[in-house]
Amino acid sequence: MPVVTIQPSGNTVSAAAGSSILAALLQAGEKIPHKCDGKAECGSCHIFVQEGRKSISKIQRAENEKLDAIVGVGSKSRLACQAILGEEDVTVEVPVI
Ligand code: FES
Numbered sequence: 001m002p003v004v005t006i007q008p009s010g011n012t013v014s015a016a017a018g019s020s021i022l023a024a025l026l027q028a029g030e031k032i033p034h035k036c037d038g039k040a041e042c043g044s045c046h047i048f049v050q051e052g053r054k055s056i057s058k059i060q061r062a063e064n065e066k067l068d069a070i071v072g073v074g075s076k077s078r079l080a081c082q083a084i085l086g087e088e089d090v091t092v093e094v095p096v097i
Pocket of ligand 1: 033034035036037038039040041042043044045046079080081082
């Protein structure tokens with residue numbers, strides 16, 4: 001099971017491969033917004049994947065379009081609800097709002 005390390009809290013959580021990063025963050029007790037409940041419509045679950053990007057799912061069109069509409073995105077940006085964990089550990093940064 002991949003381990004998700006969460007910044008800036010420093011929390012870690014083991015999550016099943018095939019589950020979303022959003023699910024892992026919620027499992028870890030992080031207070032990450034997810035207003036559309038994982039439909040790639042709200043953009044509120046924006047995170048930065050600092051390490052392990054190659055092991056998570058590729059960005060699909062709906063996610064890409066939503067990221068284009070969010071202020072403050074960068075090359076490491078993902079929507080946590082759309083990023084599916086692979087077998088490798090990842091480190092993510094939850095923007096402080
Ligand atoms: S929860 Fe709305 S885009 Fe991820």
